[in-house]
Amino acid sequence: MLIFLVIIFLAVNIACVVLGAIALKYIAAEELIFSGMHMCGYGYEGDAQFLASMVWMLNTIWEVLALCLSVRIAVKHFRDLRHLGPMTGSTIGDCFRVLTQSHVLYFASSAGVSCVELINLSPAFLVR
Template sequence: MAAMLGVIMIARLIAMYQGSRTMLIFLVIIFLAVNIACAVLVAIGLKYMGAAEEGILSGMHMCGHGFYGDVQLLFSMVWMLNTVWEVLALCLSVWIAVKHFRDLRHLGPSTGSTIGDCFRVLIQSHVLYFAG
């Protein structure tokens, strides 16, 4: 699921950067590095995760997992790497949005209204994604 959202994010950023091949290569390399690192960390973490335990407390069944070593640290690293990817994507989208709106302001209100409207809708949906 996260990989699918990452691919959608790359497609949106490439659209915002008007099909820049350099930006595409940069984003794909970063995306693959983050996802491969996360997959390796999760695999290592699952290897050292203990068996599930069930406890009964006052008639209620409670489930828990036992962890060996620093498994929770590995899972936190996965979360941090995904956060770094999201923050990078947010910064790139804000940067191009600010640059685009400066260009539109210098061109004047009559030119680029159709492109500006499309770009504005793309940015608004992008910001809604990050807000969610």
């Protein structure tokens, strides 16, 4: 399983770096001045916005895969704890509980950011 995860992780990240590098070639930054206020603006040429959305989609797929596997591990762990019976003062159980809570927060925030970004980039799909 670990080899599978490492291969998928490397494939997704290499693809994201390549797509990001290609997209950066077609993104032009410019300075905009509105009522004396300086702001940064970006101009997209060609398929730059589509390539950026592909990077977000690949990362979202990776996060969903990682979420499914972590839920599977958590369910398996809680089933094993149920079969062992009640234990008092379990340090390993406390560590696992903290790890699970932190991963839930991580995956929830990652899913929220990915959804917002994909909604923001959705006009790139409507044009096609």
